[in-house]
Amino acid sequence: MTAFSAATLYPAELLELMESGKGIRVIDVRTPGEFDTVHIPGAYNVPLDLLREHRDEFCAHLDEDVVLMCRSGRRAVQAEEDLRAAGLINVHLLDGGMLGWEGEGLPVNRGASRWDLERQVRLVAGSIVFGSVLASVAVPKLKWLAAGIGGGLTFAALSNTCAMGMVLSKLPYNRSASCDAQSVVARLVAAKTVSAERN
Template structure:
């Protein structure tokens, strides 16, 4: 089953309607802080997957999932649909498409997005292993392992390295726990104002 996507223009109109959808941004808190759609709730993918049953109890309106480009939102959508939630959509092209189409975002401290961090770590490990293999030939297997992991990540549309990096303090905020997220979903919601 293909997930229903929604484009940036339609989401913008829906957000201005009398019954706006609940926007869940499944990126890391660090990425969310850099730029996010006003009024969006930050529910990192790993926490959503781990606490999905608790979270879906508070999602009775339409839900639009947002990430950088759509990959993590697709994983979140599958998690929510598996749990029985049917009113879920994915922002086509993610926050990248939202900004490209000229829609405003709330900005904070700039941090590298998770995909860029994965490229840095994987590339550094491969380069180090290849150069190190001159002195210690068995290091070439580290480079092969990273290459195999990246291939598996592409085929399975998952990324173990990305999930591990998302747990680093750089990518986490002080309020990145399931209890805080659920209390936001139940309470008045995000404190930021609508970007114009």
């Protein structure tokens, strides 16, 4: 049963619902590295690619309200589309994502500092474009590499997807924390059991 009907929640609203003890599961779809750097206390880390790969398994254990979040909201929107397509209707989004939550000074758990995925994409894409333009003085055909990256970034913006981000998310730097479907499902089941015992 849905405890609230808003498709999007503001950070303060989510905090109030979490503190009220209502059955809410906050699912953070950022990479494990981003999650380890900073996350909302009590959130479950289910990276977007893992969520997509094990969508039906997760949906079977998400009978309470689910609030999806990422850094700023883009990946959470993709996760919402995937879960709704699988028939999950109790899905909501955190407005502004982790940036919005931190911007309001709400409680967080902090770990080792790492670059978020969007910053990594900007670094890699910018470096490739800059390097290929400089190198095109000696090898003129390298300018097409810069054009390809520019076209890829344009497509990423129009389609709200990012192939480079998906590739970077699989690097060891972003995968250092353990996050697998079985452990997340086990935590969801345990939380459901505790919640049922309280009621």
